[in-house]
Amino acid sequence: MPYSLIDTGKSRSFPAAHALTQGAAAAGDVVVVIGTDVARGLAGIQEREKKTAIVVELGTECLGVHTGESRGTEGSNVLGFARFRLGAAEPTKLVELVRQPNTDAAALAAAKKVFEDAGLTVAVCNDLPGRIVDRLIRPYLNAALRRLDEGLASADDMDTTLKLGLGYPEGPIALLERTGLAAHFDVAQALYEALGDAAYAPARRARVAKLRA
Amino acid sequence: MADIRTVGVAGCGTMGAGIAIVAARAGFRTLVYDTRAEALAKARKQSEAFFAKSVERGKLKPEQVSAILANLVGTSKLGDFKACDVVIEAVFEDLKVKHALFAQLDKICPAHTLFASNTSTISITEIAGGSGRDDRFVGMHFCLPAQLMKLVEMSPGLNTSEASFQAAWAFCQALGQHPVKTKDSPGFILNYFLIPFNNDAIRLVEAGVAEPAEIDKAIKDAMGYAMGPFELLDLVGMDTHLLVCEAMHGATHEPRAACPPLVRRMIAAGHLGKKTGRGFHVYKDSKIFGA
Numbered sequence: 055m056p057y058s059l060i061d062t063g064k065s066r067s068f069p070a071a072h073a074l075t076q077g078a079a080a081a082g083d084v085v086v087v088i089g090t091d092v093a094r095g096l097a098g099i100q101e102r103e104k105k106t107a108i109v110v111e112l113g114t115e116c117l118g119v120h121t122g123e124s125r126g127t128e129g130s131n132v133l134g135f136a137r138f139r140l141g142a143a144e145p146t147k148l149v150e151l152v153r154q155p156n157t158d159a160a161a162l163a164a165a166k167k168v169f170e171d172a173g174l175t176v177a178v179c180n181d182l183p184g185r186i187v188d189r190l191i192r193p194y195l196n197a198a199l200r201r202l203d204e205g206l207a208s209a210d211d212m213d214t215t216l217k218l219g220l221g222y223p224e225g226p227i228a229l230l231e232r233t234g235l236a237a238h239f240d241v242a243q244a245l246y247e248a249l250g251d252a253a254y255a256p257a258r259r260a261r262v263a264k265l266r267a
Numbered sequence: 268m269a270d271i272r273t274v275g276v277a278g279c280g281t282m283g284a285g286i287a288i289v290a291a292r293a294g295f296r297t298l299v300y301d302t303r304a305e306a307l308a309k310a311r312k313q314s315e316a317f318f319a320k321s322v323e324r325g326k327l328k329p330e331q332v333s334a335i336l337a338n339l340v341g342t343s344k345l346g347d348f349k350a351c352d353v354v355i356e357a358v359f360e361d362l363k364v365k366h367a368l369f370a371q372l373d374k375i376c377p378a379h380t381l382f383a384s385n386t387s388t389i390s391i392t393e394i395a396g397g398s399g400r401d402d403r404f405v406g407m408h409f410c411l412p413a414q415l416m417k418l419v420e421m422s423p424g425l426n427t428s429e430a431s432f433q434a435a436w437a438f439c440q441a442l443g444q445h446p447v448k449t450k451d452s453p454g455f456i457l458n459y460f461l462i463p464f465n466n467d468a469i470r471l472v473e474a475g476v477a478e479p480a481e482i483d484k485a486i487k488d489a490m491g492y493a494m495g496p497f498e499l500l501d502l503v504g505m506d507t508h509l510l511v512c513e514a515m516h517g518a519t520h521e522p523r524a525a526c527p528p529l530v531r532r533m534i535a536a537g538h539l540g541k542k543t544g545r546g547f548h549v550y551k552d553s554k555i556f557g558a
Contacts, residue, residue, distance in 0.1 A: 138485070138488075138489040146488060146489050147488055148484075148485055148488040148489040150485060175484065175488045177477065177481040177482070177484045177485035177488070178477065178478075178481050179476055179477035179481060179485075180475055180477065182474065182475075182476050185476070186471065186476060186477050186481065186482050186485040186486070187485050187486060187489045187490070189467075189471060189476060190464070190467055190468060190471065190482070190486065190496075191490065193463070193464075193467060193523065194460060194463075194464050194467075197459075197460060197463065198460065201456075201459070205450065206449060206450050206452055206456060206459070207447060207448060207449040207450065207456055208448070211447040211448055211449065211456070212456055214418075214445070214447050215420060215447050215449075215455075215456040215457055216456070216457070216460065218410075218416070218417055218418035218445055218447075219410050219416070219418045219456075219457040219461075220457070220461065220492070221492070221493040221494070222490070222491075222492055223490075223491040223492075226460075253467075253522075253523055
């Protein structure tokens, strides 16, 4: 499926050359907008409604910020996406593809195909804060940091327990050390503001790391 | 602290039978107690089948298995535990049941015998309080299936002596297991993190964030987990998940430990998980792993 790419700079999803960025054509029925200023990229697309799909890279914001919303019936040929990435770690293969209640089915299918053809895995989700993975793992990571403060177990024993007991490739403390506690603070804080749920309030150790960053 | 030669396992449900396999395999004389003769017979058959597989896979020699099985003895007489240097309790998760068992064991067993509980959600200090020997009592929480999983969460109660904890720790290592130390706190480490995580995943479905299959795919790909939360929940079963949630939430009152309403609806609808052919996913094959 031919697609074109609008790069507005400093993409978190594609910080380096990738099959997706390299496989873009000069023009196509699908437009992928990456970088930190997708609003500008989106505004520059001529005859937007004639495209099969337009997919814009999201940070922690909802797709509705870029498309507008109306009575729970919003949805068009514009979708959102983010390639999952923890802090300073390399982006994973996972693309969370964000739809709205009335997103065009053909647009969804076309966007999915573009990412899958570039070797990525696509999980479709609705337009809610944190999408799937951040929404699920941030409370878990906060809880691990809190329990470390409370002396439930040593960092090594907590990590070992989750690796041996659940087959996780890495325990929560080692994962946070590798990918950055301050980066965890940023995402958790954004979700805490969006959801108002105390489970997302950044744990003390993440706050300390942020203040020292 | 006397050397540990003979191990008693009280209760031969899935966990007890698995722990007995671990102890016998490590070379300890192992007595397994249960009041139900049919449970003992079933556990014996399963143990024999397990060790036959170990031979098939080249992990043990046939003569080793003969010695192990000769050392693994079922009994319906608790009095036989007078020979035990350590007793691991793996009976129903009910404080009264455990207290009644340990009160009897305290009379039967010599003074040096260490008591351990495999409880996953009840406080070690509370169980120890009714054991008559709370200084010689430790938590030893094995993972399911115990015969395959190396992890044991070990917790001292408030009155556990350092010498008893060290002796239990050394015994756990002699079992060939990997002990980790945790406070006597609801869910210890594993369930403290796992139960709320699974509930959060269920709440994502309730909130319409994404379909279970999409969530499983996302978590596996992003985090490198072997199983997604819904694949795991379907294996555990909604009925069991509800029980663990109730125990955890009852002990902690943490909102994330509370069982989401969808689980009760799924139980009412018969969508218990893999064992009924349908949970969050639909299955053609309802056999549980290893069966």
